[in-house]
Every structure is written in C-alpha cells, then in structure tokens.
Amino acid sequence: MAKRELITIPARHGKAAFVKKGQRVKVINTHGTQVVDTWAFNADNLREFMSMEHLRVWVGHYRAKAGDSLITNVRRPILKWLEDTSPGVHDTMLAACDRYRYQLLGCKTYHRNCNDNMWEAMIEAGYHPSETPSPLNLWQNTPVEPDGTISQRPTASKRGDYVLFRAEMDAVVCFSACPQDILPINSKNPKSAHFQII
C-alpha cells in the first residue's frame, strides 16, 4: 500500500490495514456526520487489542481524547492519540452494532452492522481475530447525562474533521463506517469515511 494513499471506508462497510510501529494513522470524517467504529490489534498477537474497559481505567475518563495513550487488554499502549480537529466527542462505552441489535430494532432481514464489518475487513486483510473487542466509536455522540442515562445524538463534528494516531507497536487497525440508520447517530444517512497511513 503506497504511503499517504487515501483509503476509503465505504459507507456501511469496514476496512483494515497493517500499520508499522511509529507510523501515523489519520482518520477523516469526510462528510462530518459519520461514526467510525475503530479497533486496533497487536499485529503479532491478535489476542492483544485496544480495550475500552482498560482504557477507561488508564485515562480516568469515559471519553478518549487527543493526548491519551490508547491501551490494550494487557495495558500496553497501542495507539497514541496525537490530534483531533473535531470537538472531541467520541464514545468508549457502547458495543458495536450487530445483527442482534437490528433484530431488536425491528429489522426482519439482514442489516449490515459494525460487528460483521470488522470480521469482513479483518479477514479480507488476512487477519483472524479471536473475538470482537468493544470499539472506540469515533465521533459517536452518546454522552452520559447527569442522571446517568446515555443519549444517542447526531455527531458534533464537521465535514473533513480528522483524528491522528501514532502506532506504538506493529498493529492492525480496523474501521467500520457505522451502518446505523434507525437511530440518529449518523444523522440516519450512513456515509463513507477515509483514512491514511502516513
């Protein structure tokens, strides 16, 4: 893969890529309204992966943000979050959507979903994870309200906003342009997004 190539995460689909330690990954919210579910795996051991429940202990807040080291399930940094041009509204709390979620939302036929997108994209790239980690949901605006409830709102980002990470180990990053079109998190109109390895 040529460096700096702009790689498409097609609307409602996923995409994975190898990133060497020290390389940077720029993820672009091309249309501004799109949630991008994000995973990162140790390329040498897929059972080690970026973990939201470990991250929250490490950083001591429920929303990851620029400046944070994003850690794995054995508490080692895998990505360093360098930059964020958006208002910093992202989610670490909610599972990837999956076929069961859409069944519960009333879908009678198969609905594309982030869980299956991760598996498709990882397998397409030649990697076979052992489980589905809970993702970092870039731009997902699902804040904890003062009474403890979790709201589901459209993104707070704008067209072209990006985040920049640095790989802290050889890693496989995986993204899903979330197909959620029933709840408002993607403004009910799932779109593509893009990333670059720099």
Add this chain to the structure above:
Amino acid sequence: MAKRELITIPARHGKAAFVKKGQRVKVINTHGTQVVDTWAFNADNLREFMSMEHLRVWVGHYRAKAGDSLITNVRRPILKWLEDTSPGVHDTMLAACDRYRYQLLGCKTYHRNCNDNMWEAMIEAGYHPSETPSPLNLWQNTPVEPDGTISQRPTASKRGDYVLFRAEMDAVVCFSACPQDILPINSKNPKSAHFQII
C-alpha cells in the same frame, strides 16, 4: 450443592457456580465495604456471556440497577436483577484488575487480582472460558463526574446489603472479592463476601 447453602467468596479470591434457569442468586456484601466483580456465562456455550458494553446499549444508562435485564454479547437476557438493598452504586465501566494493573501501580511481586480469580474459580468449577469479559463490579463506587472523569471511591453500601438476580438461562456465575488494596474502592482492606443459590 445444597440449595440455600451460604457460599464464601474468600477475601482476594474467586468462586464460580452453576445456576439453573429460574433459580435465583443472592450476592451478599457481608462486610459492606467489598467490591464483588461478577460474571455470568451461558452454561451451554461459554463464548456467550454477560457483556457490559451490550448492557449499556440495552438499558441506556451507565450503571446497571435493580429492574434491569442483564444481557449477553448476543443481546439475550442472562440475569434479571430483581432486588438491591444497597444504594444502587455499582460499576459497568472498568476492567477487572489484573497482574498488569498492579505492575503499573508499582507492585514488584505478584498481586492477587480479579482477572486471575475469574480463571481460577471457573477452572476449579470445571469451566474454561475463552476470554475475560468486562465484569459487573457490584458495589464499586466509580462514578462519572460532570466533567467526564471517573472517580474511585469507597463503597456506598452497608454491612449485609445484598442483590438478587434470577437466571434467565442455565448459567455459570462467577464472583471475585476484589483484592484491590492500593486504591480506596475496598476501603484498602479486601474482605470476603458470600452468595446463595435459591
């Protein structure tokens, strides 16, 4: 195992048990100050388990509470939370403590931890999980503050407080009396707890 037997979760250790669909599980904070990390697995398929990231989507709040159906990673109820005599301060957000956590907290030798307690207890009971799910941390007082930070405080419960669950499928429940003695969540004095299958 005789019904209603009071089973000890020894201080700093774990304990697991099979629960038949429809049976109830009473977990008792015997000393009041103890966090009990809690897992539940489908007894027929250990790859299906109670999942905090799926639960938060399902219930729409970040703290599980009495009245909630606690669901699995394929979004099926595994436990129904029937009763809670404590103030309802529990955690769904933070990973089980593990050997890596204690290394980062400065421990130079092995420190008992909830992750290994889960594996010890499950294997002792004859079960081999595929991974460590993020636990329901009963009585763990780690609230989200208005600025998004997560505090670590002593429990808000009192001696003898209990929670009562009903198994919604044949399940294996597993508990760890959290060995954390560096941070204040167990008042720096880890103690035993108990449970009953009714």
